[in-house]
Amino acid sequence: GNSVTQMEGPVTLSEEAFLTINCTYTATGYPSLFWYVQYPGEGLQLLLKATKADDKGSNKGFEATYRKETTSFHLEKGSVQVSDSAVYFCALSDRRGSGGSNYKLTFGKGTLLTVNP
């Protein structure tokens, strides 16, 4: 079946440091890939996504490139801020079940990022 493996963390960085959170996946088809972020006390928000190989998703200074050859979708940011402290989830979408449009997400276990001033 499909699976997502991401760096477990926790990751602790100083402000303005470079961030990488590794994510690799196993999938039978051609999934779309996502990074979601969960700020303390909140639900998940989509951070960025990529729908096909070599696509780069970007948002709020974060980037990730869909690498089919290495089955990876690593999250990067050049200079983190205290406000980036959150849990980051890598996920892939695949089609599941008998309905015509029911796509589900498979999540990694999440990586807690803490950024210190």
Place this chain on the structure above:
Amino acid sequence: DVKVTQSSRYLVKRTGEKVFLECVQDMDHENMFWYRQDPGLGLRLIYFSYDVKMKEKGDIPEGYSVSREKKERFSLILESASTNQTSMYLCASSLGVKTQYFGPGTRLLVL
């Protein structure tokens, strides 16, 4: 903006009680999902629904049921709550293959 709301942010229940968690979305999305989130395990799909009155089991459906009588509302039911169902419950909705939008979550404690 898409809005997904959940009926409670925090809930405390006793073992054996029947528990209802409600989720409402305002964007006419066909797909709705219930996940639970536990430390070290990430998010796990309990049930999902791709249309009114349609439901399918996710990865961990045991001990749960769901109801979708109207398109905008998706309820998660714990028929007889147990302590191992203490968790954060997250509802999400989506339109086809597009982004899933999440609610703020319900933190359930079963004593």
